[in-house]
Amino acid sequence: GMREMVFRNMTERAARLLAPALPAGARVLDAGCGTGYLRALCREADLPWQLTGIDAAAPMCRAALSGGLKAACADVTALPFSDCAFD
Numbered sequence: 477g478m479r480e481m482v483f484r485n486m487t488e489r490a491a492r493l494l495a496p497a498l499p500a501g502a503r504v505l506d507a508g509c510g511t512g513y514l515r516a517l518c519r520e521a522d523l524p525w526q527l528t529g530i531d532a533a534a535p536m537c538r539a540a541l542s543g544g545l546k547a548a549c550a551d552v553t554a555l556p557f558s559d560c561a562f563d
Contacts, residue, residue: 483510483513484513487513487514487517488517490514491514491517491518491521491523495521495523498523498525498563499563500524500525501524501525501526502525502526502563503525503526503528503561503562503563504525504526504527504528504562504563505528505529505530505555505557505561505562506527506528506529506530506545507529507530507552508530508531508532508552509529509530509531509536509537509540509545509547510531510536510539510540511536511539511540511543512529512539512540512543512544512545512547514527514529515527515529515540515543515544515545516543527545527546528545528546528547528548528557528562529545529546529547529548530547530548530549530550530552530555530556531547531549531550532549532550532551532552533549534549537549
């Protein structure tokens with residue numbers, strides 16, 4: 477629907493803006509990863525980042541995990557990662 481189209485558009489714009497700034501192998505946190513669309517986008521665009529996703533919604537985490545994204549069910553205000561875990 478419209479909400480998914482807006483989400484995908486925002487994800488695509490963010491990836492285009494970040495691509496020149498992040499080197500190959502950069503550790504990227506996809507906060508609010510949903511079903512893992514950024515992972516699919518990176519594969520299509522050949523962006524060699526190490527992606528980890530988080531989403532507060534358990535069904536979204538399960539979908540992202542089933543799609544091959546390393547993901548955790550977590551709130552963005554309480555990240556389950558150490559400081560400097562991502563570039």
